[in-house]
Every structure is written in structure tokens, then in C-alpha cells.
Amino acid sequence: MKKPALIEIPNTLQTITQNGVDVLVEALEKQGLMGTYECLSVEKKAQLARVLTCSEFVVEQFRRCPELLVELLNSGDLDRPLSVTEITEQLATLVSTVTTEEALLSCLRKARNRQQVRIIWRDITRQANLIETCHDLSNFADASIDQAYRWLYDEQVKVLGTPIGRYSNQPQHLVILGMGKLGAQELNLSSDIDLIFAYPEGGETEGAKRSVDNQEFFTRLGQKLIRALDSITPDGFAFRVDMRLRPYGSSGPLVYSFAAMEQYYQDQGRDWERYAMIKARAVAGDPEAGVELLTILKPFVYRRYLDFTAIESLRKLKQLIQQEVKRKGMDDNIKLGAGGIREIEFIGQAFQLIHGGRDLSLQQRPLLNVLDTLAGEGYLPCAVVDELKSIYCFLRYVEHAIQALADKQTQMLPDNALDQAKVALMMGYDSWDIFYEALNQYRERIDWHFKQVIADSEEEEQESNGAVGDEWLPLWVRTQDEESSCIQLNEAGFTESKELYTKLMDLRSSPSLRSVQREGRERLDVFMPRLISAAAELEQPTLSILRVLPLIEAVARRSVYLVLLTENPETLKRLLLLCAASPWIAEQITHYPILLDELLNEDRLYSPPPAQDLAAELRQHLARIPEDDLEQQMEALRHFKLAHRLRVAASEIAGNLPLMKVSDYLTWLAEAILTEVLHLAWRQCVVKYGVPQRLDGSPCELDYIVVGYGKVGGIEMGHNSDLDLVFIHNGDPQSETDGAKSIDGLLFFTRVGQRMIHILTTQTTSGILYEVDMRLRPSGDAGLLVSSLTGFQKYQEAEAWTWEHQALVRARVLTGAKEVAEAFEAIRIEVLGKQRDLVKLQAEVSDMRKKMRDNLGTLVTQSGLGDNAFDAEQLFNLKHDAGGMVDIEFMTQFVTLAWSWKYPELSVYTDNIRILDAMAETHLITPEDALWLQDTYRAYRSAVHRLALQNKPSLVMADQFANERKKVMELWLSLGLYINENSQQ
The missing domain is CATH 1.20.120.330 (Nucleotidyltransferases  domain 2)
Structure with a gap:
């Protein structure tokens, strides 16, 4: 908000204005300072009149010390903001001349009065905005506390000696935490300051005749500091000090060691103390120890789980x-x-x-x-x-x-x-x-x-009508018999009520709930009637609630999630709807309850971000985590994937995303994650081993690419797709890295690949990122984990099998160095564009397809291609049976390998849909056939996606898609490919 407007002083206040001016003039005349007032500009007199009208405090300060106005005017401090350095240095200069404790008190109060007048002046005249005013007040408070502390510390050391840590054997200083508005640098014009005193470790003082315990030293010092700031003298006070936020409040010790602080908050810290600690900041004393203390206390404030309590x-x-x-x-x-x-x-x-x-x-x-x-x-x-x-x-x-x-x-x-x-x-x-x-x-x-x-939000309704779901409480707590409960369920629209009742009672008496603490049990008793009530409003109430029950059992010990769902009825409704629509979603949320957070925001849940925003969001998440905290980075990556995969699935179920967009988002998600994983792995290896070299001797700057094959390469990822990857570098495998622990380039690049696989596949509490398949690399499992660009090219040109060239059709650089990616693509285009023996190619592609059908297909048979009848009692594998998805994929791969030498446009894209477009444009098939294959391929994939969300394999009854299968098989034969005798079709 902009600053409040300046308006003319109304007539009702003119008398107050004149009285303030009169008091000031009288004080100036007594000191012979009227010349300053008379020389003021019209604008400055108007500002002065406004301040004197509004603030009795300023009038009183000028009455007592008219020199203050003169000094402020001459310094120019009324007309400009002061930096934190200026505020601190002004006070430090004054304190440096102090020789007694009483003089310190006077110094602090006079300095405070000066700052207060300056800040009020700039606030009332609207020269300062709210942020500047709060920062000036907070900065001066910081400076006052720190300068007073340091002066008092030095004086007390002369008497009691220097406090020394028992374990570190180092001099100890107090850490002074500013809480509330001081901690947040939001201090108001007349705020008290909430402080907590702590010191790193116990021990005794050294250098004095009689040693005292560190606790006693700092208690005395704290008492003196409070007096220096808080006590009222003829000059007023510096700051009102409130120490009640310390452990045990007013009844507890004035100061605590770090160990005692940690123990207290771990064992006895209350909820309101968590709120207070949000704004805690080390404002004075030992700044490094202050950071350490706040780090120790952070787990008390910020829980690693979603804390809806x-x-x-x-x-x-x-x-x-x-x-x-x-x-x-x-x-x-x-x-x-x-x-x-x-x-x-x-x-x-x-x-x-x-x-x-x-x-x-x-x-x-x-x-x-x-x-x-x-x-x-x-x-x-x-x-x-x-x-x-x-x-x-x-x-x-x-x-x-x-x-x-x-x-x-x-x-x-x-x-x-x-x-x-x-x-x-x-x-x-x-x-x-x-x-x-x-x-x-x-x-x-x-x-x-x-x-x-x-x-x-239901408070009023509860007061008048009772709590939501109260009608279901007798069922849940078993104060009514089974028959009555089943009748109630039936009347509410639940089918198979006896089975549902049994499941509910099984949950109630399950072993996992027996050990739940009283608070958790109470939350469950509040939540379950609401769950049943919410499910009763849906079209599939029984299915909804049965799929959610495993989640409830899984989170019973972490009842914070029950609070989340109790507090957010719309979130509970979304949970029930999504679980009813997809057991896959139900399982995901049961395994990873943290995903419940994603259901809170409906707009975000059903609107996955585009690729650019997705990558930026992930970078932002990781940027907040320390570079050396791999465990937290891995958890962040996994949660990011889980959250966005859930959003895609929810959007697909809601009809917001068509099939192609679903695959796009899932592929973008994988690319964004792989980009960050590559950078993490590279950075960690560089820190450990140093930077490798290029062949020309210059330092490598991530001359590394990750190539995706299969579904990720073809931009056709599903909800549970794994990653077929190949790692390629363009460095010198023989030269050494430049780190203290140097290794040769080949080993370095291999370690980067191993690190990536570790980050991707390690099982954590949030699962793995992706299953990774590296068997498509040169020479498969027998080959190097990471290939050089030159080695990859030689292998593809001289050693690769036809099926490896088929895989190359769908190969695409997912992330890595732009120059290496461009070089890879040039190699790919060159290899795919090689003219091949057509008959030999047809045989090899057909034979490979036969092997896949034999190993992965079903026993579905057809009584001849001229007959459109498939046995309805058999099953059709949408992916691997004859006439299925893989046939279409093999056709695009075959055509690309057979004709790219003549039609380079066939090898430009890696996805089947655009390859089919290119096949039509080059007249290798008719546009009608290309369009028909595209529609059929999409239909197959849509069915596979729907089945995946139902946790079902890619199988349908054999008489489904009969026309599509027949046409795919006919087009297969039309390309000169053949269906081997005795194959499983």
C-alpha cells in the first residue's frame, strides 16, 4: 500500500499546532537558537508544524532539548534514510566515550530519543514508507542491544574473568535472540522488545581472583543489560524489555546453555513457542553462535511433514x-x-x-x-x-x-x-x-x-446442528449394532453395506491403530464420521471409501494428515473422487501421504505447468537446499516428481488433459528432473575430483549428454514408465582431472553416470525417482557405462545390430551440453540415413518382432487374415500382440531405416505420430492410412493409460479393437514385412 496522503491541518487542530510551535519557540529563545527556526524554509516549517501537531512526544523532546532540533536539521538526517551501518556507527561513536554504567544508560536514552524524533518526523511527513520506518526502529534496537552488551561484557570480564567453554576451551559470548517484531525487523514506533538469552556451553570464567560458573556470569550480564535498556531515568527509557518468551517464562532461568535450550524445546516446547520462534533472529552477541543456535532449534519450528495441527x-x-x-x-x-x-x-x-x-x-x-x-x-x-x-x-x-x-x-x-x-x-x-x-x-x-x-468454517453449523458427520459417530464407535449400521449405510446409498461395515470395523480394531496415542485416536474419531458423510454424497460412495481406508490406516500414527482432511472438507472430497476414479492414485497417496498437500489447491491440482515453468519450479526448489545436502536434494526431487505426476493423473481423469498432453507433461517432468540430476552429479564429482579436460586440453564444462530411448525418447511416457538412457561425453578419457584427488577422464565420466543412477534409483522414504535401463548403450551390459561421442559413432557405424538402429529412431537428447547434443543428432541422422539392403532389413525387423511376440505376447489367434473374428474368450495385449502398438512402432522404425537415405525428413522426429506424418508426406503410405494409424495408435495408448490408472495390465478382451488389429496387420504386410509362421499372433 502506498503511504497515507498528506492533507492540510484541519481547523480543529490549529490551536494544537500553535501550542506546539509556541513551546518550541520558547525553548529555542531560552537557548538563543531562534535563528535556526527563522531560517527554515516554508516547506520545512510546514513539516515541523505537522509533526508538532501530531506528536506530543516530539513537542516534549524539543521543549526539553531544543538543541536536538538544531542538530537534526544541520545533520540532514531528517531528509534522508539512514543505512544500518550509519545507525550502528552513530551509536557506537557515542558509546565509545562512555566510562560508567550510568553514563551508558544516559547515552542510550538520548540516542533513542534522537532516533525516535527523526523516525516520527519522517513517518508523519511521509518521507519514509512503512518498511523504512520499521527497519530504522529495528536497526536501532539491534545496535542498542549489541553496543550495550559489548560495553557491559567488557566491564564484567574485568571483575569476573572471561567465560570459557568446557569443551571448546574458547571464550564464550551471549547469543541474544530477538523475537516477534524485532526478530522480523518489523518493530513499531513504541514497541517493547522480546528477548531470549543463551550461551553456547557451560564452563567457568578465567582471569579473575574467583572463578564463577558461565551460567552465573551470563545471568548477571543479562540482568545488567535489561537494566541498561529498560529502566526509566530522567532521560526516559531505551527499550521496554520482555523476557517472558524464554523457556518456562518468568519462572525459568534468565539464560540457558544451547544444550538446555535444545532439550527444553524438544521435550516441552509448546505450540505458541513455535509461532514465536518463526521470527527469532540473533540480534546481538556472537553472530556465528546465533546461527548455530537457530539451526539447532529449526526442527522444533519447522516439521518435515505437513503439520496441519x-x-x-x-x-x-x-x-x-x-x-x-x-x-x-x-x-x-x-x-x-x-x-x-x-x-x-x-x-x-x-x-x-x-x-x-x-x-x-x-x-x-x-x-x-x-x-x-x-x-x-x-x-x-x-x-x-x-x-x-x-x-x-x-x-x-x-x-x-x-x-x-x-x-x-x-x-x-x-x-x-x-x-x-x-x-x-x-x-x-x-x-x-x-x-x-x-x-x-x-x-x-x-x-x-x-x-x-x-x-x-463449520463452527456455526456445528453449534446449531451438531458436528458434520455426527450421524455416523454411533456406527464408528460401535454404540449401535451391526444390523442398524448396515441399514443406515444402505439408506445413505452405500452398496455392499455388510462388507463395508466389516472393513470399517477391521480398521477400527487393526493392530496399527492399537498403538496410536490418545490425541491421534481422538482425531480419528472426529475424522471417520466426516469421511463416511463425505463419501455418502458421491456417486460411488462404497468404492470411494474402500479405496481410502488403506490410506487412513497408513497415516493413523501421523494423525496430522487426519487433521488436514478434517480441516479441509473440499480436499477430502477431491481425495474420495480421485481414489474412486483410480486405484493407482489411491495407492500413490497411501504410499506417499505427503501428496495430500497437492489436493489442497484445486486450480493447481488440475493445471500442470508447461515445460519451462516446470523446470524453473524444480530449480527454485533445489536452490533452497544446501549444495552439500544430497539426502534433502534427493527427497526434493522425489517429492517433486510424485506431486507433478499426481497432478497429471488427476488432470487426465478430470478430462483436462488429452492423451498426447499427458505424455508431454510426463516427458517434460522426466527431462526437468534429469537436467537437475545431471547437474548435481557433475557438481559433486567436480568437487571431489576436479574438472576433466577436453581433447584440446581445455577444461570440460559439462560436455556430457543424457540420451533418452523408447518412451521417453519418443515423448510417449506413461504414469509408470521407466527410463531407457545412454550417457555420452565429449571429453578426453586419458587426461587427469585437476583436483587434489585426480582421476582419469574416463573414470570421471563413469562416476558422473554412476552418481546419476544412484540419485535416480536409490530407495528413500519417498521411493525412487525412476527405474533406469542402460542396456541400449553400445555393447549393452558388456559395454562401458558412458561412451565417448567418437566411440558411440564408431559403434553405430560398424557394430550395431539392426534392432539397435531401430532403437536409435526413437533416441533423443534429453539434457546436457548443447554442442554435444548437436553432434549426437548429426551422428543419429547420418546412421539412420545409411542406405540398407531392403530385403535383409525386412527379414531382420520381422524376426525381431517375432521374438518379441513370442516372449511378451498372449496366445490370441486368428483363423486367417481374411477372417475378422477373434476368439472373445481370449485376451489381446495392446502392446505386444500382432496388430498392436509395437507393430505400429516397428513399421515407423522400418520405414525410417529403409528410406531415410532418400527422404531425410523421416529421421527428424522421434515420436511415432510425426514419423507417420512424414511417411504420408513422402508417399510411402497414403495420407488416409497414416491418419488411420495415428488414430489407432492413440486409441491403443489411451486404453493402456486408462488401464494403468486402474492398476491393470495392458490386456483387453480379444474381440476388442478387432478391426484395428486386422488393418494394422494388413499394413504390416503391405510394407514387405511378414508374420513368421508359427508365431503367436
């Missing part, structure tokens, strides 16, 4: 706040009241706590940045985030206006007409009534958004 906990916390607001009559509190700042913070924190363990982009402190991430990552619509940000800024400006009045720590709207008029003026409104109406409209919008994310 956060919503319920936030809701309960909000209810407590609302009760307090009601009890104290704080409806006009713009922070805690309905539609206030806290509700916007809760919205951001809910997503951070739920998803932050897995989505590292959410592990950040400033709320506005978090909201931007929620929009960028698709958690919330951009329009919603824009509204939240705009209103948040508005409310923070209101907060600053309230606190600028008298430097009081309050978020309550003023209740007197004079202060109300001042706030309206600072907010750019002509009157309080107009401002208050706009404020209420904004708060209503925030309250509405808050309820969409956090509040129980």
Missing part, C-alpha cells in the same frame, strides 16, 4: 486472545481485535508452520515477504495476498500514528476527539468518521480472510 493450535490461541479482548473491552485494539494485525500474522504463520518444513521458501521472518511467497508458490491467490498486504500496511500505519501521539506502547484507538483528529490527519483522512468507516471495512475483510484460512 498448526491450524487448530492457532485457532485455540486466537480464541484465547479473543476472550482476553472481550474481557478487557479491547474491540478497538487494531492488533488483537477482530480483523486486526494479529489475524494477518496468523494467516502467514499458519502456512509457514504447515508447509515450512518442506518448502524452505516459507522459512523467513518478515510477514510481507511471507505473503509474497504464498502468492508466488500458489498457496493463496495473488488477489488475496495483495489485499492482505495492503490492509496490513494500512493497519501498521494506524499503529504508528497511535504510538506517535505520546510514545506509548498501545494499539488501542484513541477515545478522545483531539487524538482521533490527529490520527485521521496522519492517515490522510478529512475526519475521524471517514477514517473509522474505512478502518472497519478493512478489518471486516481481514476477519473474513482469517476465517477462510484458520477459523472453523
Whole structure:
């Protein structure tokens, strides 16, 4: 939101303006400083009048110390932003002259008053925006805490000695964590500061007459630091300090060792402490130890799983706040009241706590940045985030206006007409009534958004009609008999009610549920009636619920997933619909419950991104993971694949994606993953062994390609397709790498390939990425894992079998160096364009097809090609039987090998559809036959996809596709290919 507008000071405040000016003039005259005031420009006097009108605090500061105005004007600090370095250096210069503790207190307070006047001036005159104001306040707080700490530390060391770590034997420093708005650098004009003190390790001090324990040293130091900041002197205070967020609150020790902190949060940390820790930042003391401490505490804050218990906990916390607001009559509190700042913070924190363990982009402190991430990552619509940000800024400006009045720590709207008029003026409104109406409209919008994310959307319904699914609770908890339960299921539309009832009771008494803790059992008892109720509304209620039950049993111990589905009824409905449509999807989600996250956003679920966005999204995910954390990288790759494969399957079931697009997306997904896997493997090998060389002696820069054959090469991947890959390099296999642990080039390139296979095929908690088949490389299993470009070319030209050239028709570079890819494609075109003995080729292709049918086909027979009757009791293998998909694939491969020497356009593309187009364009078959083959091939593939989603093999009854099979076989023969006698057709 843009800054509030500057408007003229209304007549109702003119008296206040004049009083402020009079107080200032009187103070200046006493000090003989009126010349400064008289020399002010018209613009500067207008700014001064506005500030004196709005802020009693500034008036009082100028009354007590008119020199402050002169100094601020002369320094130019009122007219420009200050960097964090300037703020720190200004304070450090002042503190460097301090010789006593009392002088330190005076120094801090005078510096604070100066900064406060400067910041209020720039805020009220709208020279600074909200971000600058919050950063200036936070930066000065950081500097004050750190400078005071360092001065006090040095003084205490003189008396008590230097604290030394028991294990490291190194001097110890305090780590001071800033929490809340200080941690997020969102401090307001009169905020207190929430701090936690910790030190790395126990031990004793050295260098003094009497040693003291490190705990005692830092406790004394912490007490002095609080006094230096918090105590009120004639100069006021520096910062109000609140230490209640530390472990055990006010009743606990003032400082903790890192080990004690870790133990506390691991064993006793409460939900509200997780929210507090989201914004924790090391603001002073030992910065390196601060990073270490926050790393130790991160697992407490951000869970590795989707933590939907956060919503319920936030809701309960909000209810407590609302009760307090009601009890104290704080409806006009713009922070805690309905539609206030806290509700916007809760919205951001809910997503951070739920998803932050897995989505590292959410592990950040400033709320506005978090909201931007929620929009960028698709958690919330951009329009919603824009509204939240705009209103948040508005409310923070209101907060600053309230606190600028008298430097009081309050978020309550003023209740007197004079202060109300001042706030309206600072907010750019002509009157309080107009401002208050706009404020209420904004708060209503925030309250509405808050309820969409956090509040129980069924709360009112539950109060009036009971909880959703209550009618099914007696069935689930077995307070009614089996007969009554089956009648209830029948009346609700469930078929095979007795079988369903038995399955539900089996789940209830299953061994996996016996060990579930009380909280998990309670969540299951809340969820199951809702599940039955949601299933009853669908067309296939019994099928839906039966396919979801294995998932429920699988996640019973991790009941956070039950909370997810309970909190999101639309997500539960989507789960039931998808599982009813596809047992394959049901199995995927059961094996990998983290996929439930994908069902939350309907738009994202049914709209897979295009190739470019897909690759960029994966790069972004991996960029957030440390380069040396292979385990987390592998998990991120696997989750990315699982999530996007589910989105493709859901889109296919919903009818949003036709067959060809499904294969496109699945192929793009594989390419994006292979690109990142190649870069990971290459980088890891370079770190370990150094950079290999090219044949000309220059360093290799990823002179490596991954070639895809088969389905991935032909852009025809299915949901469970594996990867037929070949690795090729263009480096010098003999020269050594330049690392400390050097190896020859051939071994280096082999290690890259081995690393890729390891990343792709290692079984983790999220499964494997892909099954990888390397048997199509030169010489198959007996050959090198990685071939040189030259070696590959020689093999293809002199040693490769016809079936290997057939495979080359569908070979395509998936990722790697552009120059090597272009060289490979030139080799491929040259090999495919070689003129071959047509009769020999026909025989070899036919023989290879026979071997495949014999090994992979069924026993389906036909009583002669002139008869269109197939035995209806037999089965037809859509892929491998005569007249099936492989026949069409072999035809395109045969034609490419037979005629590319004459028609190079046949070898341009690797997919069957476009090869058939080229066959028609070159008149090798008629356009009608080409179109018919394309439609038949698509029909076969669609059937295979549908069967795969049903977890069924590629088999249909033999009388299906009878006409198609017959025509494919006729076209097979028309190309001079033959069906060998005694083959299985």
C-alpha cells in the first residue's frame, strides 16, 4: 500500500499546532537558537508544524532539548534514510566515550530519543514508507542491544574473568535472540522488545581472583543489560524489555546453555513457542553462535511433514486472545481485535508452520515477504495476498500514528476527539468518521480472510446442528449394532453395506491403530464420521471409501494428515473422487501421504505447468537446499516428481488433459528432473575430483549428454514408465582431472553416470525417482557405462545390430551440453540415413518382432487374415500382440531405416505420430492410412493409460479393437514385412 496522503491541518487542530510551535519557540529563545527556526524554509516549517501537531512526544523532546532540533536539521538526517551501518556507527561513536554504567544508560536514552524524533518526523511527513520506518526502529534496537552488551561484557570480564567453554576451551559470548517484531525487523514506533538469552556451553570464567560458573556470569550480564535498556531515568527509557518468551517464562532461568535450550524445546516446547520462534533472529552477541543456535532449534519450528495441527493450535490461541479482548473491552485494539494485525500474522504463520518444513521458501521472518511467497508458490491467490498486504500496511500505519501521539506502547484507538483528529490527519483522512468507516471495512475483510484460512468454517453449523458427520459417530464407535449400521449405510446409498461395515470395523480394531496415542485416536474419531458423510454424497460412495481406508490406516500414527482432511472438507472430497476414479492414485497417496498437500489447491491440482515453468519450479526448489545436502536434494526431487505426476493423473481423469498432453507433461517432468540430476552429479564429482579436460586440453564444462530411448525418447511416457538412457561425453578419457584427488577422464565420466543412477534409483522414504535401463548403450551390459561421442559413432557405424538402429529412431537428447547434443543428432541422422539392403532389413525387423511376440505376447489367434473374428474368450495385449502398438512402432522404425537415405525428413522426429506424418508426406503410405494409424495408435495408448490408472495390465478382451488389429496387420504386410509362421499372433 502506498503511504497515507498528506492533507492540510484541519481547523480543529490549529490551536494544537500553535501550542506546539509556541513551546518550541520558547525553548529555542531560552537557548538563543531562534535563528535556526527563522531560517527554515516554508516547506520545512510546514513539516515541523505537522509533526508538532501530531506528536506530543516530539513537542516534549524539543521543549526539553531544543538543541536536538538544531542538530537534526544541520545533520540532514531528517531528509534522508539512514543505512544500518550509519545507525550502528552513530551509536557506537557515542558509546565509545562512555566510562560508567550510568553514563551508558544516559547515552542510550538520548540516542533513542534522537532516533525516535527523526523516525516520527519522517513517518508523519511521509518521507519514509512503512518498511523504512520499521527497519530504522529495528536497526536501532539491534545496535542498542549489541553496543550495550559489548560495553557491559567488557566491564564484567574485568571483575569476573572471561567465560570459557568446557569443551571448546574458547571464550564464550551471549547469543541474544530477538523475537516477534524485532526478530522480523518489523518493530513499531513504541514497541517493547522480546528477548531470549543463551550461551553456547557451560564452563567457568578465567582471569579473575574467583572463578564463577558461565551460567552465573551470563545471568548477571543479562540482568545488567535489561537494566541498561529498560529502566526509566530522567532521560526516559531505551527499550521496554520482555523476557517472558524464554523457556518456562518468568519462572525459568534468565539464560540457558544451547544444550538446555535444545532439550527444553524438544521435550516441552509448546505450540505458541513455535509461532514465536518463526521470527527469532540473533540480534546481538556472537553472530556465528546465533546461527548455530537457530539451526539447532529449526526442527522444533519447522516439521518435515505437513503439520496441519498448526491450524487448530492457532485457532485455540486466537480464541484465547479473543476472550482476553472481550474481557478487557479491547474491540478497538487494531492488533488483537477482530480483523486486526494479529489475524494477518496468523494467516502467514499458519502456512509457514504447515508447509515450512518442506518448502524452505516459507522459512523467513518478515510477514510481507511471507505473503509474497504464498502468492508466488500458489498457496493463496495473488488477489488475496495483495489485499492482505495492503490492509496490513494500512493497519501498521494506524499503529504508528497511535504510538506517535505520546510514545506509548498501545494499539488501542484513541477515545478522545483531539487524538482521533490527529490520527485521521496522519492517515490522510478529512475526519475521524471517514477514517473509522474505512478502518472497519478493512478489518471486516481481514476477519473474513482469517476465517477462510484458520477459523472453523463449520463452527456455526456445528453449534446449531451438531458436528458434520455426527450421524455416523454411533456406527464408528460401535454404540449401535451391526444390523442398524448396515441399514443406515444402505439408506445413505452405500452398496455392499455388510462388507463395508466389516472393513470399517477391521480398521477400527487393526493392530496399527492399537498403538496410536490418545490425541491421534481422538482425531480419528472426529475424522471417520466426516469421511463416511463425505463419501455418502458421491456417486460411488462404497468404492470411494474402500479405496481410502488403506490410506487412513497408513497415516493413523501421523494423525496430522487426519487433521488436514478434517480441516479441509473440499480436499477430502477431491481425495474420495480421485481414489474412486483410480486405484493407482489411491495407492500413490497411501504410499506417499505427503501428496495430500497437492489436493489442497484445486486450480493447481488440475493445471500442470508447461515445460519451462516446470523446470524453473524444480530449480527454485533445489536452490533452497544446501549444495552439500544430497539426502534433502534427493527427497526434493522425489517429492517433486510424485506431486507433478499426481497432478497429471488427476488432470487426465478430470478430462483436462488429452492423451498426447499427458505424455508431454510426463516427458517434460522426466527431462526437468534429469537436467537437475545431471547437474548435481557433475557438481559433486567436480568437487571431489576436479574438472576433466577436453581433447584440446581445455577444461570440460559439462560436455556430457543424457540420451533418452523408447518412451521417453519418443515423448510417449506413461504414469509408470521407466527410463531407457545412454550417457555420452565429449571429453578426453586419458587426461587427469585437476583436483587434489585426480582421476582419469574416463573414470570421471563413469562416476558422473554412476552418481546419476544412484540419485535416480536409490530407495528413500519417498521411493525412487525412476527405474533406469542402460542396456541400449553400445555393447549393452558388456559395454562401458558412458561412451565417448567418437566411440558411440564408431559403434553405430560398424557394430550395431539392426534392432539397435531401430532403437536409435526413437533416441533423443534429453539434457546436457548443447554442442554435444548437436553432434549426437548429426551422428543419429547420418546412421539412420545409411542406405540398407531392403530385403535383409525386412527379414531382420520381422524376426525381431517375432521374438518379441513370442516372449511378451498372449496366445490370441486368428483363423486367417481374411477372417475378422477373434476368439472373445481370449485376451489381446495392446502392446505386444500382432496388430498392436509395437507393430505400429516397428513399421515407423522400418520405414525410417529403409528410406531415410532418400527422404531425410523421416529421421527428424522421434515420436511415432510425426514419423507417420512424414511417411504420408513422402508417399510411402497414403495420407488416409497414416491418419488411420495415428488414430489407432492413440486409441491403443489411451486404453493402456486408462488401464494403468486402474492398476491393470495392458490386456483387453480379444474381440476388442478387432478391426484395428486386422488393418494394422494388413499394413504390416503391405510394407514387405511378414508374420513368421508359427508365431503367436
